[in-house]
Amino acid sequence: MMYRTVGFGTQSRSLKPWMIALLIVLLLTVVAVTTGILAHLLVSGQKTEYYHGTFKISDLQVNRNSRQNNTYNLKDLKEMSENLVDEIFIDSALNKHYIKNQVVRLTPEEDGVKVDIIMIFQFPSPEQRAMIKEKIHSILNQKIRTTRALSINASSVQVNAMSSSTGKLTVQACCGKRVVPLIVNRIMSGDIAAKAAWPWQASLQRNNIHQCGATLISNTWLITAAHCFKNNANPHQWTVSFGTTINPPLMKRNIRRIIVHERYHSPAREYDIAVVQFSPKVTFTDDIRRVCLPEASASFQPNSTVYITGFGALFYGGESQNNLREARLKIISDDVCKQPHIYGHDIKFGMFCAGYLEGIYDACRGDSGGPLVIKDFKDTWYLIGIVSWGDNCGQKNKPGVYTEVAYYRNWITSKTGL
Template sequence: MYLHRVAGYGTHNRDLKQWMVTLLSALSLMMVVVTIGLLALFLVFDIQVNSNSGQKSSNQLKDLQETNENLVDEIFIDSALNNRYIKNHVVGLTPEEDDTKADIVMVFQPPATGRRTVGKKTHHSILDQKTRNARALPADVSLVQVKDCGKRAIPLIANRIVSGNPAAKGAWPWQVSLQRSNIHQCGGTLIGNMWVVTAAHCFRTNSNPRQWTLSFGTTINPPLMKRDVRRIIMHERYRPPARDHDIALVQFSPRVTFSDEVRRICLPEPSASFPPNSTVYITGFGALYYGGESQNELREARVQIISNDICKKRHVYGNEIKRGMFCAGFLEGNYDACRGDSGGPLVIRDNKDTWYLIGIVSWGDNCGQKNKPGVYTQVTYYRHWIASKTGL
């Protein structure tokens, strides 16, 4: 079912004044244009889920919901439609005598104009092929759902974080390690239960999703848990060796269940601004000095936002700072991101103790060098791009 409707009205009412007709016509045209420009394709499917018992507890139904969503993720991420698939959500579970019916809404980027009917048939065909051999879905796992973004199980205590210290367990639950052949390459930030945002330059030499995995937790070895990468979306305008548009999205499966140790960060509104000298925090598994090796333990550092006026001075970075970039750190050096921290988060806390992702570790000259602070991809600048690809 396509959830796209445009309300119309008749012009036969002669009592309407001409200026009202003109105004309403203009508004209607604007609605059509905006709707076409922002439209995502919605499809609703009913899936019958085999189970071993009729009546189920609320916890078992929640388990079934997550398992169904993971299954549909895997179906479409591994299909010919993986470039258009965004997400799915179970909107209803109906227990029946021996089965449970799941009503699932799936969101896709719209196909080319005039191909919507073909697209809908393709979606149904893929889903039918993948689910033809129905399998039982387990419902015996106890889940803890934590829906709040940007919340830490460990509160930040004044003066507790000393730059460069190892991070406490669960302190930064959105931190991710991007690995190739089980070796840490870059950091990343969890922004949804199946999405991570990172730097595009992490995939400059290898963007094959099958050769990447994600690791969660405050240590690389042993990891808290791991996930397979299903899709890597690099910004369309990223063109190395240029440093502009250094942002990428990673879709993984199965989805994660949020807990005290794994939780998504909040994303700021596109209009949000963060003044210079604001205290912000960087985390990562990167080297402790230029030329060093990545660390097994997650580390954290407190730095400050540096104004563009200062960062664009000739003795700092000059005209190398482009739109969509900003600096953070200290001009005197010492505390900075380093090799292996690329793609990781720069976060800020609001007055409600909620954390937001405002920067992505992108580049810099050496590590902690005087007048050479870290340069970050500005998340607010790319907020609409993130939403267009993930629905978040």
């Protein structure tokens, strides 16, 4: 539409100020709508694509328990591999299309380690996948030949396109990832957790009543505290639910097997660990995902920030809550926790303390068996502790005591194969 400011013939008219203002508003509206439509078309024209890559890191050995310089643990190799692929594509012709990558499997072999990695890109819909695959393969090949970060056999590099559904499910199945961003600028003292914030949290229930927390470590296995079953270990009387509320639950499953550590004997607190198998298996989504397990050699420094979650009571003697809550704590050193006025000799092998000596923030009744987690610099979450015991809740000089998952790592593998 064209607006005229001068009339026909010899008579001329000026538009009134309010008419000029109206015309400007109309023009700006048209421009804004047009820009929005173009932006939508550009974004909607981008399609997320997944590519499965493999390569072999040679001339190294993997030893889960060794600290020697010529060996690596799998966690280090995962981080190094992901960082390398990030650097390769950020500094490549595909940098505008590259989103991220994720190592989904590390397979130790006689002369090295095979790496399976998912690479995620966004391309305009008309792009040819075969051509993209070849380009990705070419970039990986060229860059890997010149890298010094890891010794990779360039001839071992392979790339294959994946369907969107398979790619998404594979990434979701990776441990320790969550879609809800962590708010780190405020102290959390029992705040209600956001939906999907802690997708590995589970509620163990007997006769449909919450008893303990648990943590999802695979699509059929949970890990929890042995003392949760000291009065009843009959799997037919237990169920597990997932989600951030107990009622209504996001999903429920029947318990198939309860395996309590053979050396756990109540009222002793050592060996307070159990694994629980349920059926049918769960499908991983944004709301339900497994946490990562640390290696047996893993150690975590005092004063590190960790997080607990659970449906437990808000004060000693209180009732369990329907909504999942979260709190941020600090790891307390054994030297401090073993002081006579704290817990003294009650802190044994396979235990550690977390919380604050001032009290206030702590696990409580109903949180038992639940997760204490920590995240690495790649925002991957690891289960390092299981809520075990403590004197009351949030009492001064009586922080929470947790079962050390790394200490029992080999036992977990022996029972679950994980």
